[in-house]
Amino acid sequence: MSLFTALDVQDVRFPTSRHLDGSDAMNPDPDYSAAYLSLRTDAPDEGTALVFTIGRGNDVQSAAIAALAPHLVGRDVEEVLSDLGGIYRELISDSQLRWLGPEKGVMTMAIGAVINALWDLRARREQRPLWLTLASLTPEELLDLVDLRYLEDALSREEALEILRRGAEGKQQRIAALRERGVPAYTTTPGWLGYSDEKLTRLLHEARDEGFEMVKLKVGADPADDERRMRIAREVMGPDYPIAMDANQRWGSAEAIEAVRALAPHAPYWIEEPTNPDDVLAHAVIREGVAPVRIATGEQAASRVLFKQLLQAEAIDVVQVDATRVAGVNENLAILLLAAKFGVPVCPHAGGVGLCEMVQHLAFLDAVAIAGDDARRRIEFVDHLHEHFEVPVRIEHGSYMPPEQPGNGSRMLEASIADHLFPDGPVWAAEPAAAPVAAAVR
Amino acid sequence: MSLFTALDVQDVRFPTSRHLDGSDAMNPDPDYSAAYLSLRTDAPDEGTALVFTIGRGNDVQSAAIAALAPHLVGRDVEEVLSDLGGIYRELISDSQLRWLGPEKGVMTMAIGAVINALWDLRARREQRPLWLTLASLTPEELLDLVDLRYLEDALSREEALEILRRGAEGKQQRIAALRERGVPAYTTTPGWLGYSDEKLTRLLHEARDEGFEMVKLKVGADPADDERRMRIAREVMGPDYPIAMDANQRWGSAEAIEAVRALAPHAPYWIEEPTNPDDVLAHAVIREGVAPVRIATGEQAASRVLFKQLLQAEAIDVVQVDATRVAGVNENLAILLLAAKFGVPVCPHAGGVGLCEMVQHLAFLDAVAIAGDDARRRIEFVDHLHEHFEVPVRIEHGSYMPPEQPGNGSRMLEASIADHLFPDGPVWAAEPAAAPVAAAVR
Incomplete structure (x- = not known):
């Protein structure tokens, strides 16, 4: 003992x-x-x-x-x-x-x-x-x-069990496929606001050369900058390459609609955090206003109750779980179940320090035992600070490859x-x- | 300096x-x-x-x-x-x-x-x-x-200024009336779950004798207890006396509707915190399901963005600001403006330690300079721990009387x-x- x-x-x-x-x-x-x-x-x-x-x-x-x-x-x-x-x-x-x-x-x-x-x-x-x-x-x-308390108006115990039972079918084959091919990543490395156009262009080329099949740009500080950077990105990556945008809560709902519509000619794949993360109703309004641009949020969504409402209100197209924002694996499991119930893909938030190492485990679980195969699943990747971890993430051909070492990925070097x-x-x-x-x- | x-x-x-x-x-x-x-x-x-x-x-x-x-x-x-x-x-x-x-x-x-x-x-x-x-x-x-950021889809700067300008008209008369009559209180003192029926009955009589024109009972632990205690309260107080109920977030939305309907024969004035305070959509569903019983919440509503949504969704009938839950007087001022915009009365949460002493100032501001006269305004009162403050609240004939001493009411005795x-x-x-x-x- x-x-x-x-x-x-x-x-x-x-x-x-x-x-x-x-x-x-x-x-x-x-x-x-x-x-x-x-x-x-x-x-x-x-x-x-x-x-x-x-x-x-x-x-x-x-x-x-x-x-x-x-x-x-x-x-x-x-x-x-x-x-x-x-x-x-x-x-x-x-x-x-x-x-x-x-x-x-x-x-x-x-x-x-x-x-x-x-x-x-x-x-x-x-x-x-x-x-x-x-x-x-x-x-x-x-x-x-x-804990299904406060969730049962959207996800009953029976529905949750049904999702999990369906997820268990074919699990071994999906585990084998995961070990072979991983889960696709997208990279935010090129997209930070502080970078020059030259650095942006260079990093976009690198991203594609490294096999990433999607990139994300930060927007929201200055409309002219946003337009220029999205235009550069579209030119560099070509017409069909998914380019997401992230406003980090900068806008109110009217502003968000106006700003995203202005960038629509560049065909953004999603707009992330268009406004305050607690504002379920505003996300629903923005989603209607900017369709077909998808709405993504979640890195600062405080609880499963908030995710539930975002899904109930048809306010989001992408669920961005974060490994350290809610009450751990257990609460994130509830959020994965909610996303599966509503048929919305889970594209985890990562970056920062250690978030890639930790959150990949949730995406792998989702891929093998909950939502199963879903081509829309992508895990965020930022090439920062991985060298400080005992088991740094392993990206191959633009995909996260599952670690086999024990643990949750969080352990840092002494x-x-x-x-x-x-x-x-x-x-x-x-x-x-x-x-x-x-x-x-x- | x-x-x-x-x-x-x-x-x-x-x-x-x-x-x-x-x-x-x-x-x-x-x-x-x-x-x-x-x-x-x-x-x-x-x-x-x-x-x-x-x-x-x-x-x-x-x-x-x-x-x-x-x-x-x-x-x-x-x-x-x-x-x-x-x-x-x-x-x-x-x-x-x-x-x-x-x-x-x-x-x-x-x-x-x-x-x-x-x-x-x-x-x-x-x-x-x-x-x-x-x-x-x-x-x-x-x-x-x-700070109107994230609020302007419900309250524009012009509307806020219009509310405040209307609130300034007749302010001196309302200040005089406040000093003379105060703002009505309601008391939660009789209603705690741990009390015996005898103590409940005695405290109800005392509440009415002291001039309170509304009481509140805690509910949500056991349906049979709730029914018995509401029945006792209704018998003691008579058919027209407002008796509110407080479930302290105990229920999911379906449970809440069922529980409140079961208590409806006793004509509760409002049901407070029927479910998770973040769940805007559930409050709206519950409100429809239990009408004409009013929905109250706010003591754990984390921000003005949440209050905004509760009001936009027509999910609540009563805004219960708390002096220490949000970012102080300034954020509460935004919440008072939102309530005024939507015509919903503000009935502050109090009790605890020091909350009565602090929150009364917000209700007085609302009464004299924002929403103005509103017979639905009542401030919660619990007769606990006031002796520890330099300026304890003063209740006369069931009303909070405004202090004239300087400060915000929070100062405790050394x-x-x-x-x-x-x-x-x-x-x-x-x-x-x-x-x-x-x-x-x-």
Whole structure:
């Protein structure tokens, strides 16, 4: 028998704002950061997970994760790991902590870190990558991981089970196909706002040469820039190549419709985050207003209840789950089920630090055991910071190839953690003014 | 010239879970708590505010408030106080902190504390209660406090200004009437789930004897209990007395409709929080399903964007603003304007610790300068913990009477803070196991 002994949380920040990588219309100066959790046991192993943030506030996020220690420390590891539906429901139901959301924001992301670290530990003890640990569960076991409260007006228990049973048929063949061909990626690497037209052009050529079959451009800061960059991209990539756009919540609904219509001659594949992520009704209005351009959102969608409404209102065409925004694997499983119910593809959000490594497991699960084959499925890829992870993502011919190493993908190299500890690691100590609050003043 | 010198935050908790006061269907064991902010200057004065929580997590909330110090420390006090629209927009636009919401949860409530403390300081320097400081502003000055981004599909700048200009007509007479008669309260004191039928009956009689013209009962834990308690209340109070019900998010939408219909023979005045507060579409469905019973929500509505949608979807009949849930006075002002635009009354949420003292100022502002006279306006009242405040609320003949003392109402007695500091104050140190996490396991 082993017991949980500690939740150690480290504030790890990369000084990405020193360059313009990662800049978009709402996030001009991100320092990609991880509130990094090591869930210790009195055995030699541990589970890890991280919550991605973009700098300031990573300390608050870290404190929120640490506040969950009393739920785990001293408890039997195998007992908890054998009922990850139970611990998930316990954490989201903590009646006092729930007040801080409910089920959204800092406290929910903290719960997500704990849940994801538990899954990491479970997968490691099974000697499997997370995606395979999940795909090895029966439909009933998967369903038990989910909390359907507040969802049953859109997804009944019976419907969820039916989706999972259908997903189980042919699973082994889809696992074999996944291992052979992976899941297509699309790349945002060329599209950051801060890049010159020359750099944009060069990176677009590289993206196609590397086998990516879709790219995404950031838009929303300046209409003339958006038009010029979309025109360049269309010229470089040709008439049929999918080029998505991402406005990072910049617009109100009328603005969004106007802006997307102005760019429609360049045939964008989707417009992502056209407005506030909580605004279900505005997304529905925008979708009507810009059809046939698709609507994508989700990287900042706070809960399964929000995704449910976006789907019920026919407000989105693409569900962009994020590995660290909601309450972990379990809540994301509910979101995958909702997307399958409504027939909307799941194209996970990634980038940042560690998000590619983590979220791929959800897409692989979706591909082999939930929605199954879907040519619309693509995982975002940004070529940033992968070198800091024990198992960096493997992209071949523009597709994510599934890892076979155990765990959930979140484990960082010890040297990377040590170098980037905030504020005392060497990367930050050398430049004490590197995270100035002045940058926050608009 | 004076400068801001520090954001001191104290973790203050009252062991209310030792009794059953405050118990409801989702919050069985609250320890009413305050993340209490003292915004220090190098002058002798300071501004205070608090974020209400119900126990665990109050430390996380406190850390989030403290994380905002770099935005204020070292800045000129008068310059900041003279542009509280500017500092509000600066705080909600901090591109790195925004990632933690956006605009919801722990980080937004932290911004609310800072904004509310700034308003406290401004009102004190003007030697006015907050409500009068606000009511003394011109329509243009009030409008400048608001951020209409993401709202303009429901409330244009012109409409907002028109509401405020209409609100300015006859303002002096309404201020005089407010000082004479106050704003009606309703009381939740009789209605907690943990009370016996005898205690319920006694407290109902007391409520009417004290002049309250409405009461509210908690429901949602057990249908038979709900039916019996509503029946008792209706018998005690007579056929025409408004009796509201509060389910504290217990139900899904189908359950809510069934439960409320079962209680309809007792003619409930409203059903509050019938389901998840983020679920705009479910509230709309429930409202249709239980008419003519009104739908109320808002104490956990995370932002003005959510209130906007609840109003656009005709999902609610009552807007329940809370003093510490959103980003302070400024965001609540936007919500008051939205409610006025849609003709829905604002009946603030209160109770907890300090919420009555703080939120009354918003209702007074609404009454004198925004929506104006509205017989449907009532402020929640719970007779808890008022003795810990420098200016406790004053209820006369069942109405909140406006304070004339300077400030926003949040200032606690120093002895109360010292006694209830968590975990080292005497109230907690004496009973170290008083906030056990075991209570969180459902």
